[in-house]
Amino acid sequence: MANDLILRVVTKWLSPIIILFALYVQFHGDYSPGGGFQAGVIFSSAILLYSLTYGLDAGLQLIPEYILRIGASLGVLIYGGVGVASMVLGGNFLNYSVLGSTPVAGQHLGIIIIELGVGITVASVMVLLFFTFARRVAPE
Amino acid sequence: MEQLTILLIVIPLMVAPITALIPSEKVTWLLTLIVCLISLAISCYILYEVIDGSHVIYELGGWRPPWGIEYKIDSLNAFVALIVSAMGCLSCLFAYRSVPDEIEEKMIPLFYAAFQLCLLGLLGIALTGDIFNLFVFLEISSLATYALISMGKNRKALTAAFSYLILGTIGATFFLIGVGFLFAASGSLNTADIASRFDSFKDMQLVETALIFMVLGIALKAAIFPLHSWLPNAYSQAPSTVGIFLSATATKVSIYVLLRILYDLYPVDYWVNMLLPQIMLSLGCVAVIYGSYRAWQQTEMKRLLAFSSIAQIGYIVIGFSLVSQLGLTAAILHLFNHALIKSTLFIGAGILLYRANTTELGSLRGLGRDMPWTFAAITLAGLSLIGVPGTVGFVTKWYLLEAAVEKGMWIVVITIVLGSVLAIGYVWKIVENLYFRSKRKVHIQDVPSGDSAIAITPKTMSAALWIGAMLCIFFGLNTELSFEAASSAATALLKQ
Numbered sequence: 042m043a044n045d046l047i048l049r050v051v052t053k054w055l056s057p058i059i060i061l062f063a064l065y066v067q068f069h070g071d072y073s074p075g076g077g078f079q080a081g082v083i084f085s086s087a088i089l090l091y092s093l094t095y096g097l098d099a100g101l102q103l104i105p106e107y108i109l110r111i112g113a114s115l116g117v118l119i120y121g122g123v124g125v126a127s128m129v130l131g132g133n134f135l136n137y138s139v140l141g142s143t144p145v146a147g148q149h150l151g152i153i154i155i156e157l158g159v160g161i162t163v164a165s166v167m168v169l170l171f172f173t174f175a176r177r178v179a180p181e
Numbered sequence: 182m183e184q185l186t187i188l189l190i191v192i193p194l195m196v197a198p199i200t201a202l203i204p205s206e207k208v209t210w211l212l213t214l215i216v217c218l219i220s221l222a223i224s225c226y227i228l229y230e231v232i233d234g235s236h237v238i239y240e241l242g243g244w245r246p247p248w249g250i251e252y253k254i255d256s257l258n259a260f261v262a263l264i265v266s267a268m269g270c271l272s273c274l275f276a277y278r279s280v281p282d283e284i285e286e287k288m289i290p291l292f293y294a295a296f297q298l299c300l301l302g303l304l305g306i307a308l309t310g311d312i313f314n315l316f317v318f319l320e321i322s323s324l325a326t327y328a329l330i331s332m333g334k335n336r337k338a339l340t341a342a343f344s345y346l347i348l349g350t351i352g353a354t355f356f357l358i359g360v361g362f363l364f365a366a367s368g369s370l371n372t373a374d375i376a377s378r379f380d381s382f383k384d385m386q387l388v389e390t391a392l393i394f395m396v397l398g399i400a401l402k403a404a405i406f407p408l409h410s411w412l413p414n415a416y417s418q419a420p421s422t423v424g425i426f427l428s429a430t431a432t433k434v435s436i437y438v439l440l441r442i443l444y445d446l447y448p449v450d451y452w453v454n455m456l457l458p459q460i461m462l463s464l465g466c467v468a469v470i471y472g473s474y475r476a477w478q479q480t481e482m483k484r485l486l487a488f489s490s491i492a493q494i495g496y497i498v499i500g501f502s503l504v505s506q507l508g509l510t511a512a513i514l515h516l517f518n519h520a521l522i523k524s525t526l527f528i529g530a531g532i533l534l535y536r537a538n539t540t541e542l543g544s545l546r547g548l549g550r551d552m553p554w555t556f557a558a559i560t561l562a563g564l565s566l567i568g569v570p571g572t573v574g575f576v577t578k579w580y581l582l583e584a585a586v587e588k589g590m591w592i593v594v595i596t597i598v599l600g601s602v603l604a605i606g607y608v609w610k611i612v613e614n615l616y617f618r619s620k621r622k623v624h625i626q627d628v629p630s631g632d633s634a635i636a637i638t639p640k641t642m643s644a645a646l647w648i649g650a651m652l653c654i655f656f657g658l659n660t661e662l663s664f665e666a667a668s669s670a671a672t673a674l675l676k677q
Contacts, residue, residue: 114198121195134187136243 045094052094059087067160071149077156081163088168097175106172109165116162123154186239186252189223189262189308192216193301201294206281209293210273216297217273220266220304228259232669246310247374253310257670260513261307261437264520268429269300271645275528276422278639282535283334283420292332292420299325299426303434312360312446313370315438319356319402322434323349326427330419341414348401348411355398362391363446372446379448392452395442403435405461405498406468409491416490417483421531424483428490429524433516436497440512443501444674453504461502466596468495473603477610482530482540485607486523489566492600493519499593500581508584509671510664511577517663518573518656522565525649529559532642542610547620549612555638556615558650563608565653568601572657576664 067080092100123135130139137151138144196216200209231237231254239252273296284292302322309315327349331342360370366387367375382388397408404412412432416424443452452458472492479485497519500512532555534540537548549556565572578597585593656663 111202114202117198118195121191125191125195128184128187128191133184133240133243134191135241138243 048094052090056087056091059090060084063087063160063164067156068153070156071152077159078163080156081160082167084160084164085167085171088164089171092171092175097172101172104168106169109169109172112161112165113169116158116160116165119158119161120155123151123158127151183237183239185223186227186237186254186308187241189220189266189304190301192219193297193304197294197297197301200297201290203290204287206286206289209290210277210280213276213293213297214270214273217266217269217300220300221263221270224259224262224266224304227254228256228263228666231256231259232666234669234673247369247371250309250311250314251371251373252308253373254308255670255673256666257437257440257513257673258308260666260670261434261516262304263666264433264517265300265303265307265430268426268520268524271524271528271649272422272426272429274641274648275425275531275645277641279421279531279535279642283422284332288332292329295325295328296422296426298322299329303430306434306438310372311370312363312372312375316353316357316360319353319438322431323353323402326423326431329423329427330415332423333418333420335418337414338418338420341411341418345411345415348408352398352401352408355394355401357398359391359393359395359398362387362394366391372441375446376448379451383451389455392442392447396439396457399435399439399442403432403439404491404494406464406471406491406495409468409472409494412491413484413487416487416527417481421527421534425524425527425531428486428527429520432490432494433520436494436501436512436516440501440509440674444509449504449675458502458504461498462590462593465495465498465502466593468492468498469596469600470603473600473607477603477607479607480542482533482542482545482611483527485542485611486526486530489604489607490519490523492604493523493566496577496581496597496600499597500577500584503584503588503590503593505584505588506668506671506675507580507587509674510668511580511584513670514580514663514667515577517667518565518577521573521649521652521656522562525562525646525653526559526566528642528646528649529555529562532638532646535642536638542614546614546618547616549615550620552638554643555646558646559615560612561650562653563611565657567604567608571654573653573663574657576657576660 063080063084066075066083067077070076070080088100088104091103123137123140125134127136127139128134132139135151138147140151141147141149193216196212200212203209203212227237234256237252237254239254240246241250241252244250276296280289280292299322302318302320302325305318306315306322309318327342327346330345331339333341363375364370366382366385367378369375369378401408416428419427443449469492472488472490472495476485476488476492479488493515497512497515500508500515502508530540532552533545533548536552537545539545561572565574568574568578578601582594582597585597
């Protein structure tokens with residue numbers, strides 16, 4: 042598909058919009074439907090689209106596998122880290138209220154960071170899954 | 182103190198992703214061992230705190246129950262957590278030399294990470310007091326388990342893991358449907374809350390359906406007789422370390438869930454007239470006979486042990502379907518005792534696999550005379566499995582017989598005795614092949630020349646084996662400790 046001009050151009054135009062939409066779903070998740078999981082999947086679809094049009098090698102060049110592995114672990118660590126932080130600050134595990142100056146601000150901050158962790162892990166794992174299965178097909 | 186309970190979950194959760202990134206087999210092993218040891222220490226401490234019948238309560242995220250997730254730990258929770266973390270330590274000790282031998286080098290960090298996640302899931306099931314949270318932990322441990330089993334040396338491990346994946350998912354789905362129905366009827370997911378308001382919605386048909394769905398789903402996970410088909414392949418094809426850990430914990434934790442559903446979530450008088458105890462009791466009896474008979478037929482040691490697990494699960498099922506204090510105590514005690522026995526035997530099989538690269542009994546003939554100490558420990562654990570006085574197996578069988586006699590269930594008594602006779606048969610099969618058969622030239626496969634692995638058993642493996650065997654004897658002679666914990670747990674369950 043790498044030679045199809047229309048696909049290449051459309052992909053180039055579409056990718057940033059998909060990523061922007063993913064970030065919107067991610068960070069607007071506490072006011073409107075959305076959140077880390079959906080945002081992660083949408084984000085990964087941009088990279089999937091890029092790799093489908095430009096080939097697996099180009100996709101791997103864009104995001105090498107070791108970064109995806111680190112990303113997958115990092116998200117979990119961010120999630121757990123928020124929980125541990127709230128324990129250190131004197132609350133129970135994942136009690137965001139103690140994170141900010143007021144409980145409401147704390148809840149806000151907590152859920153945004155948690156969702157960020159979820160988003161990073163989901164996006165990384167989705168792309169990793171795609172790469173793992175795509176590589177199983179022998180190159181011609 | 183309260184924060185300690187959640188640390189049991191948080192520590193593996195935080196260490197596992199780090200472990201997955203460290204490219205060193207030694208460091209990842211050390212991290213896993215430290216996680217297991219900390220979990221063991223914490224669960225010992227919690228059990229010590231709650232054994233007098235008190236509770237430790239932890240509200241996750243500071244949300245008050247029944248809206249938030251609540252961990253309400255009584256002696257049964259703590260006892261199961263103790264079993265899981267103790268067996269985690271034992272299999273981790275064994276893993277030091279076994280894992281590099283059986284698993285590709287670049288997969289080792291991922292292996293240990295999955296191992297920790299499995300530990301996390303099982304501990305979570307043991308601690309949580311919220312049925313949906315329980316389902317989530319069930320899935321965490323199961324997903325980790327599928328990955329762990331598929332890492333087995335043999336390619337058959339892949340099909341074993343896949344069939345377990347399918348069946349395990351069906352089981353989990355059934356459980357989730359049950360949870361959904363119960364939630365629809367009660368409007369709550371908190372175990373204590375559902376139990377306390379049970380009378381207000383118990384006439385709904387939905388509640389009965391929920392019970393049946395949940396029991397079926399968990400029975401599949403616990404490999405109770407007709408739903409056991411995934412177990413022999415999964416345990417025998419998994420890497421040795423995983424076989425040890427899972428045989429000692431996975432089905433036990435599922436049985437614990439079953440106990441919680443039957444004795445805690447639902448009041449006993451709700452289901453006791455529903456034919457459920459009779460069905461369970463007969464399935465348990467069939468499991469004992471069938472499992473022991475199939476074990477006796479096997480010619481491969483790990484498969485033999487896996488089938489014997491099905492029989493031993495049968496004893497546990499018999500114990501709790503008698504619906505009496507004594508039967509329940511025997512069942513809970515057997516969770517612990519069988520975990521000890523079976524992990525010791527799987528460690529023995531793992532050592533034989535490490536040394537001879539096969540666990541086919543026919544190819545192991547006479548090997549016991551070359552490895553007298555390993556053989557002695559396997560025999561000790563085998564005697565426990567039969568239930569010889571002075572070993573842990575005897576303790577549970579004694580209480581189980583007492584409970585059956587108390588209820589006047591003579592057929593159960595006969596089954597237990599028959600099961601023990603068959604156990605003598607299959608344990609003898611191991612002993613005979615290892616020790617008494619004339620030594621043949623041992624067929625050793627796939628060992629590169631100059632490999633010294635065949636000549637020495639690594640010290641860590643022997644240590645794990647002998648710790649297991651000694652504990653089998655220790656808790657067989659010194660029954661107060663485990664009996665007190667089990668009977669305290671049984672009292673807590675029946676009190677509801």
